[in-house]
Amino acid sequence: MFAYVARQPIFDREQTVYAYELLFRIGEDNCFPDISPDEATSKILTSTHLSLGIEQITGDKKAFINFHRDTLMYRFPTSLDANKVVIEVVETVDVDDALVAACKHIRGLGYPIALDDYDMQGKWEAFIPFTSVIKIDTTEIPHEEIPALIERFHKHKIKLVAERIETYEEFHKFKEMGFDYFQGFFLARPEIVRHKRLGPTSLTMMELLTLSGQATIDLQKVNSIIERDPSLTYLLLRFINNPLVNKRHKITSLKHALNFMGEVEVKKFIALMSLAKLGEYKPSELMHMALVRAKFCELVFTSLKQQGDSMTGFLTGLLSLLDVMMEQSIDDLISKVPVSDNVKDALCGKPGILKDTLTLVICFEQARWGGVKKFAAKYSLRQAMVHECFMEAMKWAHQMQSSIKD
Known part of the structure; x- marks a missing residue:
């Protein structure tokens, strides 16, 4: 059972x-x-x-x-x-x-x-x-x-x-x-929506988030940004040597890590690290929620056999709490991160499959089982499969959070 x-x-x-x-x-x-x-x-x-x-x-x-x-x-x-x-x-x-x-x-x-x-x-x-x-x-x-x-x-x-x-x-x-x-x-929920000035570290993180949202990522540019921050280099190496990500090879250099990971995994890492840094003064549960949402939306979006970048669902879930972490409106923040239009639309509340997927994970968080049933029926998915995705996302988030902590 x-x-x-x-x-x-x-x-x-x-x-x-x-x-x-x-x-x-x-x-x-x-x-x-x-x-x-x-x-x-x-x-x-x-x-x-x-x-x-x-x-x-x-x-x-x-x-x-x-x-x-x-x-x-x-x-x-x-x-x-x-x-x-x-x-x-x-x-x-x-x-x-x-x-x-x-x-x-x-x-x-x-x-x-x-x-x-x-x-x-x-x-x-x-x-x-x-x-x-x-x-x-x-x-x-x-x-x-x-x-x-x-x-x-x-x-x-x-x-x-x-x-x-x-x-x-x-x-x-x-x-x-x-x-x-x-x-x-x-x-x-955001405590106060106000214009919060972004410091140098936050600007670097937003720059990395911008790169992760692009269709084709410039690894050389990513390398040059991460090189400026020794803590990011350390965390990248720890991340890539996590058995969940890499079971066979010992990665010892930044360039090797970026080339080994491949484009999709690099995008995930820089998105994860950027959000972790942006939310470092917020309760750790926020980061955990964002990680669960990211993996869950990725799994469900993939199960719906949607075409396009596999990062679409992941980014939608990951960035869904950015307004809470940065204490700014999501519309203002997303304008600084040129993610794809469908991700932007979902985060800003425009109806569609991505917005429905984001609403679905919130139903899980709040145990609104009727909403889960409604989504499964609308998209002809087995309810058991949707629940399995959520359980997998929780386990993945727990493991990932330990990998990206300083």
């Missing part, structure tokens, strides 16, 4: 990823409609845990996983590594003494317990003494009542997650209130 999964980051107060919430579905037939939550959790976790490994999805971060009544009663979470997961009790469970006892037993085995979408109902009081994390939907509880909740739960040494944080303004507001962690899509 193939496991369908999306992950949504939970950030700390410094906008560093603390954990990921994993959202599952199973099978092509019941990926999107409502299915038994307990059946979904047990079957998918078994498949994912045994065949893929949660760490392939979350890296070194913890995984928040929703559990429903039956899976808790049968102690299913105990099949997982207590150091890698947080057991999230969903708000819809029927609470009684038996469930409280089961959760208390699970906590006693070393598994952190989290309460999802805490709604201030009395049924949760029995959980407070052994709960590690409480998630609060900031759109459901009156904001004037939240400070008292935070004060109370902090006295019990319980960490608080603010959910549905959609803007940087909301992030700062709830950070000031005292929340420990934050979940929402604020990171993937």
Whole structure:
């Protein structure tokens, strides 16, 4: 069985990823409609845990996983590594003494317990003494009542997650209130759109991005630009000697590396390095998201048997967060990077197959499974294949991110 999964980051107060919430579905037939939550959790976790490994999805971060009544009663979470997961009790469970006892037993085995979408109902009081994390939907509880909740739960040494944080303004507001962690899509949106002056390093990176967007790349020009920055030379050599890229040859010079890689891989590298440098003062999760989008859009675009440069899908995904990283409008930024018109159109929101592919990866990020189903139907693709592309993109991004870090 193939496991369908999306992950949504939970950030700390410094906008560093603390954990990921994993959202599952199973099978092509019941990926999107409502299915038994307990059946979904047990079957998918078994498949994912045994065949893929949660760490392939979350890296070194913890995984928040929703559990429903039956899976808790049968102690299913105990099949997982207590150091890698947080057991999230969903708000819809029927609470009684038996469930409280089961959760208390699970906590006693070393598994952190989290309460999802805490709604201030009395049924949760029995959980407070052994709960590690409480998630609060900031759109459901009156904001004037939240400070008292935070004060109370902090006295019990319980960490608080603010959910549905959609803007940087909301992030700062709830950070000031005292929340420990934050979940929402604020990171993937520009904080402020302003005219940000580009320094010498940024200009070099934009120059490289420009080269990567051209139909035919001038390797000699790339060589001369990279030679000016020793750190880029070092990173290129480390990148090209990564087993994922090159399993057979030891590359020791810049010129050798460029000639060995070939045009498409050189384009990928300089695009990756340029974006990494441009976003070096932004949270690392942004770069990871961009890498996942790049590989996913490349895989899906290729599966649609589109003609033209194979970099088209890759660049579309990679550059889709450039506005967030540079704090400028995407229209202004793309005007400085002469990529192909179809990439430019997709990034600026013009309807078409590339824009649809970009929307598809965002559906995965937000676990909007209906959007995934709609895309698959529109382009006559197997839903399982689309999910496989996303899983491959996540694994590739994790490996690539380690290769391009200083």
